[in-house]
Amino acid sequence: MARRYTQMGQISEEILKMREDGKTQRENWEHFGLNKRQLENFINRRNRKQKEMAYGIMPRKRGRT
Secondary structure, eight states, X not given: OOOOOOOHHHHHHHHHHHHHTTOOHHHHHXXXXXXHHHHHHXXXXXXXXXXXXXXXXXXXXXXXX
């Protein structure tokens, strides 16, 4: 099966809005055409970044600058 790349940065605001509205993860990944793991990874990365920023650790830019 061929892989697809999804720009999570473009849909992140919508995902977070749906979570605030009480939608389940299943409803989110079906709405955006993601698989379960993609959504879980996105949420885990976001939570980790938020926790680090709360401790005063600024996230580094990744990739080429």
